[in-house]
Amino acid sequence: MDLLLWRHAEAVDGSPDHTRELTARGHKQARKVAAWLDEHRPKQLxxxxxxxxxxxxxxxxxTDSFQVVPSLGPDGNVADLLAATGWPDASGAALVVGHQPALGRLAALLLAGQEADWTIKKGALWWFTNRVREGESQTVLRAVIPSDFA
Structure with missing residues (x-):
């Protein structure tokens, strides 16, 4: 399975939190990462x-073709992300567009074996894959795409 974690791009400050929109810079960040993703997208995403x-x-x-999952909101956690995506046992690939700190905590769990307060920068995409080698399940970091490098 492939798991892609994409932190939302830069948004305006303010409240209510759920209605904050992207800034002009945020729209640019999202377009750049989306263009990279369009060229490299996994199958069955x-x-x-x-x-x-x-x-x-x-x-x-x-894309306009996505599923809104309430548990992936700003108050979501690693368990919510794992439940929504089916990692690592689901087939195909899942792209989650979400929030800190849950995305960073999941990245830490996948790479270091325990949750920690890692930061995924606004607009960045982290791509993980799961494989089995010699009977052992392994997590591989395939790519990290910062929004200013895409």
Whole structure:
């Protein structure tokens, strides 16, 4: 299975939190990463998005075909992300457009074996894959695409 974690692009400050929109810079970040993703997208990609405006706007830079998952909102956690995606046992690939700190905590779990307060920068995409070698399940970091490098 492939798991892609895409933190929403830069959004305006303010409240209510769920209605914050992307800034002009955020729209540019989302378009750049979406263009990279369009060239490298895995097959059978399902796209799961937090219900916030900023995550839906980020995802829309890539596609209009995504599923809004309430548990992936700003208060979501690693267990919510794992449940929504089916990692590592589901087939195909899942792209989650979501929030800190859950995305960073999941990245830490996948790479270091325990949750920790890692930061995924706004607009960045982290791509993981799971494989079995000699009977052992392994997590591989395939790519990290910062929004300013895409």
């Amino acid at each position: 399902k796209i799961l998005v937090s219900p916030t405006v900023r995550t839906r706007q980020t995802a829309t830079a890539f």
